[in-house]
Amino acid sequence: MSPEPAVRAEIVVDLAAVRHNVRALAAHTGTAVMVVVKADGYGHGMLPVAQAAREAGAQWLGAATLPEALALREAGDTGRILTWLSVPGESGLAEALAAGIDVTAHDEDGLAAVADAVRRCGTPARLQLKVDTGLHRNGCLPADWPELVAAARRGEVEGLWTVTGLWSHLACADEPGHPATAAQQAAFELALAQAADAGLRPEVRHLANSAGAILHPGTHHDLVRVGLAAYGLHPAPGHGPALDLRPAMTARASLAMVKRVEPGAGVSYGHTWTAERPTTLGLVPVGYGDGVPRHAGNRAEVSVAGVRAPLRGRVCMDQVVAEVPDHARAGDEVVLFGAAPHPTAQDWAEACETISYEIVTRVGGRFVRRWVGEQHEQEDT
Numbered sequence: 001m002s003p004e005p006a007v008r009a010e011i012v013v014d015l016a017a018v019r020h021n022v023r024a025l026a027a028h029t030g031t032a033v034m035v036v037v038k039a040d041g042y043g044h045g046m047l048p049v050a051q052a053a054r055e056a057g058a059q060w061l062g063a064a065t066l067p068e069a070l071a072l073r074e075a076g077d078t079g080r081i082l083t084w085l086s087v088p089g090e091s092g093l094a095e096a097l098a099a100g101i102d103v104t105a106h107d108e109d110g111l112a113a114v115a116d117a118v119r120r121c122g123t124p125a126r127l128q129l130k131v132d133t134g135l136h137r138n139g140c141l142p143a144d145w146p147e148l149v150a151a152a153r154r155g156e157v158e159g160l161w162t163v164t165g166l167w168s169h170l171a172c173a174d175e176p177g178h179p180a181t182a183a184q185q186a187a188f189e190l191a192l193a194q195a196a197d198a199g200l201r202p203e204v205r206h207l208a209n210s211a212g213a214i215l216h217p218g219t220h221h222d223l224v225r226v227g228l229a230a231y232g233l234h235p236a237p238g239h240g241p242a243l244d245l246r247p248a249m250t251a252r253a254s255l256a257m258v259k260r261v262e263p264g265a266g267v268s269y270g271h272t273w274t275a276e277r278p279t280t281l282g283l284v285p286v287g288y289g290d291g292v293p294r295h296a297g298n299r300a301e302v303s304v305a306g307v308r309a310p311l312r313g314r315v316c317m318d319q320v321v322a323e324v325p326d327h328a329r330a331g332d333e334v335v336l337f338g339a340a341p342h343p344t345a346q347d348w349a350e351a352c353e354t355i356s357y358e359i360v361t362r363v364g365g366r367f368v369r370r371w372v373g374e375q376h377e378q379e380d381t
């Protein structure tokens with residue numbers, strides 16, 4: 001039954017699932033957990049997810065950008081927050097320091113920018129240093145690391161900041177047995193030793209993303225930074241221990257219309273699919289304007305009244321057509337993706353030749369978002 005009043009298209013985010021996943025990851029790793037809430041909580045809603053993560057015991061929140069980190073503080077979050085992606089001259093750095101947000105430096109220009117912000121806001125920074133152990137995205141190259149840690153130690157002695165953390169990021173942790181992971185672990189350990197030689201005594205050393213947290217215990221150190229797995233999706237489906245992750249996001253809609261077409265009827269723009277027999281088609285009122293990948297056309301499935309319904313023809317801006325059971329009616333619930341036995345974000349990722357990260361993060365547009373499973377007095381486990 002569809003809820004009252006009928007909803008064209010909505011994203012339902014189960015915060016109890018987020019809490020469950022965070023607790024499962026903490027239990028599995030035995031380390032402190034940072035829940036990464038960048039990109040609007042991977043499309044789940046940054047603030048509700050952040051609150052659920054804290055309720056489940058997340059000691060840290062991870063935000064890519066300064067505005068994300070500041071928004072967490074402005075919403076009242078008082079815990080530790082780390083941010084790592086800004087550009088030279090970007091505003092917000094002094095505000096972040098004043099708000100007690102841990103910031104990341106990747107090179108000596110980054111240290112200079114933090115020093116400048118410290119002088120402007122008068123608050124010593126909580127500074128973390130990132131070493132590039134092989135992802136070759138941001139982070140300090142190993143050749144420059146000894147100088148960076150020495151400079152960071154000088155700034156610490158001067159009282160500009162406390163170096164609270166040392167960290168790096170994995171490139172191939174979702175491929176079990178990929179040699180890059182062991183190489184990155186070794187490079188990280190060398191970088192930690194060099195920082196210790198320079199006199200740095202950080203609170204936290206961290207390397208693992210979700211895949212590291214689930215698959216590579218040697219990457220755990222003091223803290224794991226989990227994004228995808230906290231949302232209940234597996235970074236390497238079929239690999240590693242069974243963790244009972246619960247997908248938090250369900251993308252659903254109501255069928256706008258149902259019609260019966262004759263053999264030979266071409267469907268949607270370009271007629272890339274043609275009915276071979278009398279066929280019942282259901283109109284799903286969402287499209288690429290709502291973040292539904294156009295690549296899903298003729299590939300992904302939705303479920304209608306519990307039955308798998310393959311998409312037929314191209315995804316349009318506002319609409320897409322599915323082949324639905326003959327008993328389907330306008331107004332019936334369509335689940336694009338959610339938890340099994342519905343199609344999952346992972347199923348959609350495979351159909352669209354992408355990753356589940358992209359499926360949940362891009363969906364949005366005119367979907368209305370709704371949160372369920374807020375924490376009540378007696379907590380679930």
Ligand SMILES: *Cc1c(COP(=O)(O)O)cnc(C)c1O
Pocket residue numbers: 036038064084169208209210211225226227228229235
């Ligand atoms: C996004 C991100 C993560 C989380 O990665 P998942 O694979 O989603 O767990 C962790 N660390 C950094 C630096 C990130 O940018």
